[in-house]
Amino acid sequence: MDTKADFERRWMDVSAQVNSACERSGRSPDEVRVIGVTKTVSSSALNFLLDVGVRDFGENRWQHARELLQHPRAKEATWHFIGHLQTNKVKYIVPNFAFIHSVDSVDLLSEVEHQAERFDRDMYALIQVNISGEETKYGIEPDEVRALLEASFKCSKTHVIGLMTMAPAGATESVVREVFRSLAALRKDLQQSLGLDSLTELSMGMSDDFEWAIEEGATMIRVGRRLMGG
Numbered sequence: 333m334d335t336k337a338d339f340e341r342r343w344m345d346v347s348a349q350v351n352s353a354c355e356r357s358g359r360s361p362d363e364v365r366v367i368g369v370t371k372t373v374s375s376s377a378l379n380f381l382l383d384v385g386v387r388d389f390g391e392n393r394w395q396h397a398r399e400l401l402q403h404p405r406a407k408e409a410t411w412h413f414i415g416h417l418q419t420n421k422v423k424y425i426v427p428n429f430a431f432i433h434s435v436d437s438v439d440l441l442s443e444v445e446h447q448a449e450r451f452d453r454d455m456y457a458l459i460q461v462n463i464s465g466e467e468t469k470y471g472i473e474p475d476e477v478r479a480l481l482e483a484s485f486k487c488s489k490t491h492v493i494g495l496m497t498m499a500p501a502g503a504t505e506s507v508v509r510e511v512f513r514s515l516a517a518l519r520k521d522l523q524q525s526l527g528l529d530s531l532t533e534l535s536m537g538m539s540d541d542f543e544w545a546i547e548e549g550a551t552m553i554r555v556g557r558r559l560m561g562g
């Protein structure tokens with residue numbers, strides 16, 4: 333069983349790496365939101381995470397999230413839904429989460445907007461893009477992003493603020509960096525061609541590659557194992 337000191341040490345290590353990646357790329361650590369991915373921890377770890385200063389939690393499954401959300405301090409964190417989302421689960425996600433990183437269809441976007449209106453709650457969404465072309469990965473093709481963004485212009489409660497991707501597992505540094513660089517270029521291109529100043533976020537980078545992601549422009553990194561252990 334991990335102690336608070338274990339979480340503290342890992343958080344300090346991750347923070348130090350975030351800081352040096354920012355320094356190397358001339359960025360400020362304030363530009364990078366570190367999301368602790370809680371999918372492997374039980375709710376007893378939430379106290380430790382909150383105590384050591386983690387303020388953003390990421391979950392990829394509603395079944396697990398609903399347990400953690402029972403924690404008396406759950407509201408002290410900002411919750412990010414980062415996994416594949418079925419439309420019939422959106423009604424549970426919207427009231428509990430601030431950000432959804434995995435919007436990948438017009439149907440899903442419409443349901444998020446519908447529930448956001450119902451709960452009278454502003455939602456922040458990112459479009460998940462399958463940059464690497466891996467068949468097992470969720471997300472839409474890069475050339476489909478524009479149409480989904482245009483569909484989002486009709487939404488009043490759902491604010492699409494950026495793009496998300498996952499690098500292929502176990503790929504070399506140059507392949508992973510190329511994936512991140514492509515997402516950053518796509519964001520910039522869409523921001524300029526659609527005049528979308530609000531498209532500011534890049535959610536990319538996990539335990540094995542968040543330093544490269546920061547150097548390539550990530551504004552949100554999703555860190556599981558390196559922070560939670562295991």
Ligand SMILES: *Cc1c(COP(=O)(O)O)cnc(C)c1O
Nearest residue numbers: 369392414538539554555556557
């Ligand atoms: C599990 C998960 C992460 C974190 O992965 P680690 O390699 O443990 O850091 C990040 N993003 C998504 C979408 C995940 O499912």
